[in-house]
Amino acid sequence: MKLAATILICIVISLDGASIESQLFAEKFLVRFNYMTDSRTNNQQPSALKKSPSSMQTAIKDYQRDNGLVVTGDLSRETLELMSLPRCGNTRSDNIYDAIASKRRRRRRYAFSSTKWNSDFLTYRVSPFTNDLSKSQVLSAIEKGFKIWSDHSMLKFKRVEYKANLELSFYKGSHQDGYAFDGKGGVLAHAFYPRTGLIHFDDDELWSTSNNDILLSQVAAHEIGHGLGLKHSSDKNAIMYASYKYKGANFNIETDDRKGIEELYGCNPTKKCYKEGKPKKGDSCFSPKGLVRTSKNETKFMKDIDIGDLVQSENGFSKVIGWLHRDEEKLEKFFVLKNELGLNLKVTGEHLIAIEKDGQIQYQRAYETTKRDFLINIDEFGRKSRQKITEIDVIEEKGIYAPLTDDGTIVVDSNLASCYAVVNSHQIGHLVFTPLRWMSNWTSAFPLEHSAELITKYLGPVAEFLGMFS
Numbered sequence: 001m002k003l004a005a006t007i008l009i010c011i012v013i014s015l016d017g018a019s020i021e022s023q024l025f026a027e028k029f030l031v032r033f034n035y036m037t038d039s040r041t042n043n044q045q046p047s048a049l050k051k052s053p054s055s056m057q058t059a060i061k062d063y064q065r066d067n068g069l070v071v072t073g074d075l076s077r078e079t080l081e082l083m084s085l086p087r088c089g090n091t092r093s094d095n096i097y098d099a100i101a102s103k104r105r106r107r108r109r110y111a112f113s114s115t116k117w118n119s120d121f122l123t124y125r126v127s128p129f130t131n132d133l134s135k136s137q138v139l140s141a142i143e144k145g146f147k148i149w150s151d152h153s154m155l156k157f158k159r160v161e162y163k164a165n166l167e168l169s170f171y172k173g174s175h176q177d178g179y180a181f182d183g184k185g186g187v188l189a190h191a192f193y194p195r196t197g198l199i200h201f202d203d204d205e206l207w208s209t210s211n212n213d214i215l216l217s218q219v220a221a222h223e224i225g226h227g228l229g230l231k232h233s234s235d236k237n238a239i240m241y242a243s244y245k246y247k248g249a250n251f252n253i254e255t256d257d258r259k260g261i262e263e264l265y266g267c268n269p270t271k272k273c274y275k276e277g278k279p280k281k282g283d284s285c286f287s288p289k290g291l292v293r294t295s296k297n298e299t300k301f302m303k304d305i306d307i308g309d310l311v312q313s314e315n316g317f318s319k320v321i322g323w324l325h326r327d328e329e330k331l332e333k334f335f336v337l338k339n340e341l342g343l344n345l346k347v348t349g350e351h352l353i354a355i356e357k358d359g360q361i362q363y364q365r366a367y368e369t370t371k372r373d374f375l376i377n378i379d380e381f382g383r384k385s386r387q388k389i390t391e392i393d394v395i396e397e398k399g400i401y402a403p404l405t406d407d408g409t410i411v412v413d414s415n416l417a418s419c420y421a422v423v424n425s426h427q428i429g430h431l432v433f434t435p436l437r438w439m440s441n442w443t444s445a446f447p448l449e450h451s452a453e454l455i456t457k458y459l460g461p462v463a464e465f466l467g468m469f470s
């Protein structure tokens with residue numbers, strides 16, 4: 001197929017215009033990828049001459065626009081060259097892949113289908129495998145394909161051996177989904193949009209971990225993008241560009257891909273977010289329904305805490321001296337960390353929570369925790385124990401609360417957490433907030449709620465700077 005296309009291109013060049021052969025090739029291509037409809041009956045040969053020239057020209061223009069080419073409506077050399085490259089089987093507006101999105105005109109450069117997954121935690125399974133590579137090579141290529149998306153969004157992926165959200169399979173020719181593969185070259189793979197979860201690779205390709213043949217990790221990254229809801233990009237550098245060009249083993253997603261995945265699933269707070277132009281900071285709080293013990297041996301919801309309350313902290317009880325954040329209306333995503341005792345700690349991803357490491361209490365961000373970590377449980381008598389995390393989930397809830405206590409810690413739902421989040425380490429956080437804690441001892445008339453916000457705003461960056469050296 002590649003050879004045939006090369007010959008066609010030579011004819012075009014020699015004739016200084018599109019030959020009949022290249023027109024037939026282009027017409028077949030444009031019909032196949034949904035740029036125009038095919039009105040022929042089964043017995044007729046394809047013929048560009050029988051098509052209305054304007055519909056062909058419109059289709060070429062659409063193809064050029066979708067693929068970042070100069071829009072002329074002519075079968076230019078670069079247009080034919082691009083058509084001859086191996087590519088993804090997903091079409092421009094495939095009614096079966098995605099019925100609703102096809103009715104809408106694309107406005108953004110990146111585009112996504114009308115659906116996305118409801119959860120940020122998705123499972124995947126690979127079966128059947130290809131024989132081109134070892135099982136572990138296939139798995140690490142596919143893992144890389146997932147990682148570039150999870151690195152830049154709130155998504156987390158886990159490989160399983162049972163029925164998964166995303167099912168990745170290698171097939172040859174017809175494979176019972178109505179989209180038969182075409183042998184070596186041409187279409188490399190295709191994927192269904194959420195929430196179907198099917199990602200298929202053409203096993204007539206020679207899959208590779210290098211430039212020798214088709215780089216599996218790169219194609220996997222592209223198809224996983226579809227599986228998550230992204231459509232093709234017109235940016236030639238984007239992973240979601242429809243045609244395949246080897247990007248090198250260290251490829252990563254491009255700006256256009258990142259904008260798309262962030263819009264669908266929210267950006268990873270540790271990375272630069274394109275939407276806001278800066279890392280997402282500060283929304284680092286507890287849920288309103290978190291339970292806190294007070295020195296009066298009562299239990300209060302987080303939302304009902306008052307300044308001056310003595311609440312349970314790392315070592316006994318500590319005075320609430322202000323609010324770092326408090327917004328009853330704000331809708332926010334919370335990580336729900338469930339421990340062995342069945343108790344849930346609900347915090348935003350940036351929040352620092354206490355975990356046990358090598359017999360020590362350490363603080364790390366909630367989104368960094370895994371099921372291998374142990375939360376620090378403190379019971380009503382102040383006894384500490386470590387409790388393994390059994391489940392991690394993400395939910396959305398209204399209301400965010402971040403009280404600041406005298407010793408910088410607070411026990412919520414019997415789990416120890418830091419009061420801080422805008423800084424990189426709990427220790428540095430405590431150091432930076434020291435002036436505020438002193439002030440609260442000097443005068444009770446000081447407008448603490450307000451000053452805490454100011455200190456968060458102005459000392460936050462200082463703390464981050466200090467955090468670089470911690």
Ligand SMILES: [Zn+2]
Nearest residue numbers: 088089090242
């Ligand atoms: Zn594609």
Ligand SMILES: [Zn+2]
Nearest residue numbers: 175177179200
């Ligand atoms: Zn398929």
